Amino acid sequence: xxxxxxxxxxxxxxxxxxxxxxxxxxxxxxxxxxxxxxxxxxxxxxxxxxxxxxxxxxxxxxxxxxxxxxxxxxxxxxxxxxxxxxxxxxxxxxxxxxxxxxxxxxxxxxxxxxxxxxxxxxxxxxxxxxxxxxxxxxxxxx
Numbered sequence: 456x457x458x459x460x461x462x463x464x465x466x467x468x469x470x471x472x473x474x475x476x477x478x479x480x481x482x483x484x485x486x487x488x489x490x491x492x493x494x495x496x497x498x499x500x501x502x503x504x505x506x507x508x509x510x511x512x513x514x515x516x517x518x519x520x521x522x523x524x525x526x527x528x529x530x531x532x533x534x535x536x537x538x539x540x541x542x543x544x545x546x547x548x549x550x551x552x553x554x555x556x557x558x559x560x561x562x563x564x565x566x567x568x569x570x571x572x573x574x575x576x577x578x579x580x581x582x583x584x585x586x587x588x589x590x591x592x593x594x595x596x597x
Contacts, residue, residue, distance in 0.1 A: 464488040465495070468509065472583040473502075477509035486522035493531050500538045507581050508539055511574070512546035532557055535564060543577040544568045 464484045468477035476499045478492070499506050535558070542564055544551050551566040558564060569577040578584050 463491070465492045467495070468511070468585050469587040470509070470583045471586055472507070472581070474505065475507050475509060475581060475583045477511075477583075477585065479511045479513050480515070481513045483516040484518040486519045489518065489523045490527060493527055496531070496534065500534060504538065505540050506538055507541040507543075507583075509543045509545065509577060509581055509583075511571075512544070512548070512550075515546070515548060528557075536562060539564045541565045541567070541581060543581055545574050545577045546571045 464481050465488050466479045466481060468479060470477045476496060478495075484492075540563070542551075542554070544554075544566065545568075547570075549568040551568045554564075554566055555562070567577070567580060569580075
């Protein structure tokens, strides 16, 4: 499959909270997918000074970290510190230790990992629920 025909790895999940940025990360995440994700987060920060984040991992096949610019990653970390309160990671792998390591020890961002079977607890922790029918069950790879 060529790049222009590939299915986006980052998919928004509509939720019951306007200030919750929720996504599915499906399959392999390219540098273009990551750049898109950072852009979506920037838009969310413009709408809300503080947000919570939910990231549901589906059929994880890796991330092209080496192809993502250092500037993008650095800016992403700085903006997360300024805008993110809670971040729920749902599914495998558990990337929260790496995220904590990338941020200063005094980071105000509260990370929590939930196994996919404990997804309901993640939504409860965030005080929200998915509102679209497709988001209530993990999507199939397309």
